[in-house]
Amino acid sequence: MSQVFTLPDVGEGLTEADILAWKVSEGDQVTVNQVLVEIETAKSVVELPSPFAGTVQEIMVAEGETVEVGTPIIAVATSDDAPAGATDPGYTGSAPEDGLADEPVPEVQRAEEDITSGSGTSLDSAGGKALVGSGPKADPVRRRRRTRVGMRTDAEAPQGLSQSGAAAPETGAEPGAARKQGWADRLSRTGIGSAAVDLAEKAGKIRDRSETWWKSLDEPTEQPPATASIPRRPNLAKPPVRKAAKEMGIDLADVRATGDGGQVTKRDLLAYAAHMREVEGGPDTFWSATAQPADVREERIPVKGVRKATARNMVKSAFSAPHVSIFVDVDATRTMEFVKRLKESPHFEGVKVTPLLILARAVIWAAARNPQVNATWTDTEIVIKRYMNLGIAAATPRGLLVPNIKDAQDLSLRELAIALHELTQTARAGRTQPGDMQGGTLSITNIGALGIDTGTPIINPGEAAIVAFGTIKQKPWVVDGDVVPRWITTLGGSFDHRVVDGDLSARFMADVARILEEPALLLD
Template sequence: MSESQFLLPDVGEGLTEAEIVSWKVAPGEQVAVNQVIVEIETAKSLVELPSPFEGTVGELLVTEGQTVEVGTPIFTVTAGGDPAPAPEPAPADELVADAAATVSHEEEPKPGAVLVGYGSAGHGSSRRRRVSHPGTASIPVAFSGSIPQQSAAPAAAAHAPQAPATARATAPAARPSGPVVAKPPIRKLAKDLGVDLTLVTPTGPIGDITRDDVVREATQATVFRNIQTPEWPDDREERIPVKGVRKAIASAMTSSAFSAPHVSLFVDVDATRTMEFVKRLKNSADFAGVKVSPLLIMAKAIIWAVRRNPTVNSTWTDEEIVVHHYVNLGIAAATPRGLIVPNVKEAQGMTLLELARALEQLTLTARDGKTPPSDMSGGTITITNIGVFGMDTGTPILNPGEVGIVALGTIKQKPWVVDGEVRPRYVTTLGASFDHRVVDGDVASRFLADVASIIEEPALLLD
């Protein structure tokens, strides 16, 4: 029987430190291979570290909330022998709370963030590990890419804000009485989001509950606006440490804003035909159970416009301008821990259905806080969907390393002149920022005009 130390591993992407968010094991507890040991937060995302061994947990060497460097011992483990004495059991109410916050991972994707846009789920990855032989001083573990999620983990519902009873009271009327008709993936989604399917009004073609119905029930009155006015806190001030994702956001935005000379353009667009197209896609059998929104058309429009104006899809390096002949499409995502920008790899080769699924996956994983660093690297151009928050437009800051970003504003009915007559039309405002070192005004204007032309007439995508 020997005691060894578990060192904080390098989870890739050149990260050198991480914060211990929460321990998933306790002294005296038996651990199995691939059991989640601890949840850490790097500068890019939340990561769950799995155990590469079996044994008995000894001492937890690092407390929750502490930031430590890669290679630091974080707990000890005894391989073989009798378990160490277990700590006294927690009170019953704590055990109930812990149980409520834990579910088993299944193969179905887990729900997602408000993608300043939308979604993602399970993500496979390769992992290599090296385990010391019994009796050695430590157990260093090296990870490549993301960490596999193979055991108990916090449910997505733990991250999603829940509407209070007062908000529920003003929600649409409950669904008609009778049996709940929903496919297994939809039931899984409802479970992860904490949605009671008996309260959901179905809109499916056979009276079944769709993915949109579940997401709407989970997010109504919580995503787009504040649902209540809280009392002033007793404390006069709150001090929030600048670390982890928030520190990385601050560094990236400061670097981008003060190193790349931004130029911004705006255009109002009649999006009526986009809204009609989205409605047809939602009713299509091919898109059944897949998230479809104007963001999907916007994404396809940007890919099309990049093909016609390739320099907006570039990187500035001081020595040269690298024009990318592929599109890793970034989607800005608002998560409980801050703004992140995962990207859809090789989006230029995807069909509309493939792109819809990829966008949904990104959002679901982002909301769950499980976006791996690999999903946030290598982006070439970005969309930020501020319309989901009811905003008309804005001046987005470039994602570092990119020279173009487009903002999609809210789409709502406004008076619009059509053939000399004022008619109600669905109108939106597109905003875009560019690195003026790379993108000249004429190129920026042509690019945004091309994006607007697709939003006005999605049939152009058939060209």
């Protein structure tokens, strides 16, 4: 019977979704839990698995369309609808043109086919014609003893096979009882199996290779052109930068190096990646010619999915929650030293450690000392959360996502590092689930990854605070009356003034800065 699959509610109370990409086509065979389609909701991209096994009859909604929950999107014919008498895909049905077209079928073999066909006999008593539906079926699967074909002598040749390898006719076979058969059936019945096929293929390759070699001796050697192009030498870069460039698919030879000795720094790589995302074809191919019409020189992008939800939430937050922002410069030299020690520690082997890890732990520590920043405003009360679902803003090709780490306060430093890495990788790959986007209590945006010093971030709806982490770079800094180079960063924080007063926001930001200046305070 035909089963119709409707767009489900993925469990987050959403009313509609966009069809991003179909993973199957009409006529494809599908199994239970096989991914049918990729949809984009207002929160994330979700893959929908098939609840049925069968054949895809009809795809009812095209890619790019927006449909409501409950709309039929695909029809699947279950196994009950499969057509009867389908040909076995392993049966070839005819012999190759250069093979033996006709050969007598041994009586023993014909009797075996009659038995396996399930019809008792394959011929009627009147004219010797095959009965309808009683034609030959594929050989039953049976295990044969393996033999080394190459080591057989003439006396050991399999029954029904001549010395030359061709099937020998049975002496008692009737002259008119012949039919065409495929190579798969012929090899299966003669007992050669896949070993003979592999041996023949290897022999053919060796023959072709030897013929090519002999021909090459008679032909003049072709000299390479004198003006062969010299391959470009990639720019110098440290191993972490090279690894990141490989993962991003970027050739370091294309990146402008600004580091010492012509090295490509992480900032150079990220700046190049950001530029390529904005202008994939480069600046020379972006601008349109002046003579072209205005509609050709403009690009219109439909607002839907994650972008539509982000716009709605940002407007709601900016015009409903009165924002107050404060900033603080921090000497993060000891944080950088602490990160270096963690990377060298055997306990953190294979774990990605960055300054963002220390900031995340500092935010958790400071929120415990100033609980009202980890709260939600309602018109009747302020709800203080005694748990931390720490949100991390992640830029993705489909827009800004803020998934969160559930109960981050219970994680060790190593567990928090693993959770941060998995969260960002999942978000950038577009695999964040809607449940990971809900229930956030406080967020961090790492704008320093793009070389930005600081900013005034907008609070995620339902929260009361967000911290912006600026870039860390060496600057002159006064230490005990002396000007020395230190690793300096700037923290920016935005707070809902209905929940957090000025003094509370200042104390919270000061506590976060204290941890970055001295990570050893986390041991208290």
